[in-house]
Amino acid sequence: xxEVLGKRSSINVRKVLWTCxxxxxxxxxxxxxxxxxxxxxxxxxxxxxxxxxPVIRDGDFVLWESNSIVRYLxxxxxGDALYPREARARARTDQWLxxxxxxxxxxxxxxxxxxxxxxxxxRDPASAEASLRAWSALMAVLDARxxxxxxxxxxxxxxxxxxxxxxSVNRWFETPVAHPPLPAVRAYYERLSERPAFRVHGRxxxx
Ligand SMILES: N[C@@H](CCC(=O)N[C@@H](CS)C(=O)NCC(=O)O)C(=O)O
Numbered sequence: 001x002x003e004v005l006g007k008r009s010s011i012n013v014r015k016v017l018w019t020c021x022x023x024x025x026x027x028x029x030x031x032x033x034x035x036x037x038x039x040x041x042x043x044x045x046x047x048x049x050x051x052x053x054p055v056i057r058d059g060d061f062v063l064w065e066s067n068s069i070v071r072y073l074x075x076x077x078x079g080d081a082l083y084p085r086e087a088r089a090r091a092r093t094d095q096w097l098x099x100x101x102x103x104x105x106x107x108x109x110x111x112x113x114x115x116x117x118x119x120x121x122x123r124d125p126a127s128a129e130a131s132l133r134a135w136s137a138l139m140a141v142l143d144a145r146x147x148x149x150x151x152x153x154x155x156x157x158x159x160x161x162x163x164x165x166x167x168s169v170n171r172w173f174e175t176p177v178a179h180p181p182l183p184a185v186r187a188y189y190e191r192l193s194e195r196p197a198f199r200v201h202g203r204x205x206x207x
Contacts (some may be wrong), residue, residue, distance in 0.1 A: 001033075002027040002073075006053030007036050011065035011167050013054040014201045018163050019070040021197035023078050067097045069131050070160050082159045093154045093193050096145075096161035104142075104168055107134040115175055136180055139172055146184035151191070158195070166192045174207035 004020070006013035006028050009133060032039055032053050039051040048055045048064040055064045058076075063069050074083035076176045084090050110131035111116075113122035124127065142165065151162040169189050173179065192198045 003057040004029040005032045005047070005055040005057070007031045007033040009206050010053055011171060014167055015066045015163050016054045016056065016069050018167070018197050018201040019073050019082065019160070021201060022082060023073060023192055025073065025077050039156050044116060067101050070163055084159070089154070092146070093159055093161045096153045097164050098167055100164040104138050107131065108171070111135055112175060114172065115177055132177055139182055141183060143182040143184045146188045161193065166198055170202050171207050
């Protein structure tokens with residue numbers, strides 16, 4: 001059976017758990033990462049040299065990097081459901097998945113570590129403010145896109161881009177800062193909340 005290594009509180013592990021739930025895919029999950037089993041061991045690094053979660057094991061196939069994992073699972077087990085095969089539809093999904101992993105992730109990091117994790121290494125208020133400004137600007141980009149589709153990130157249908165960005169939107173609302181009004185993002189958050197798997201793995205009180 002598919003094994004998911006990583007703690008349930010990690011935003012990147014939650015992408016994998018949510019995708020499995022959307023695909024009705026049976027799996028076993030083990031808590032790895034800070035606060036649980038340490039990933040800083042030769043045995044874990046043999047699975048992922050970055051010592052990060054999530055990692056999956058599917059038979060003898062081991063894979064790390066959350067967005068690559070969800071693509072693999074949808075490709076192998078999802079048919080056309082979450083990751084369309086048609087070239088342009090797939091490219092649109094990839095565009096938003098890559099944007100989440102690169103630009104959006106990079107923008108929020110300092111503000112999130114400052115306001116939520118209260119990290120000693122992220123105490124500088126000016127850096128937190130700059131990060132929040134960058135994060136808000138990208139959330140406005142997402143808001144414009146969602147106002148355009150009136151539904152999901154890649155278009156009218158729910159898919160993998162929503163797994164990555166739904167969790168990002170949840171993090172945005174769960175971060176205790178003043179949120180500029182982004183009506184399409186707010187409506188999207190409510191739309192996603194109609195999905196039982198999002199309520200379990202996404203909007204579950206964790207940032
Ligand atoms: N780009 C990686 C990032 C993975 C990552 O940063 N994972 C964090 C948890 S969200 C982690 O493993 N932190 C170290 C730990 O918890 O021990 C991915 O998307 O999978």
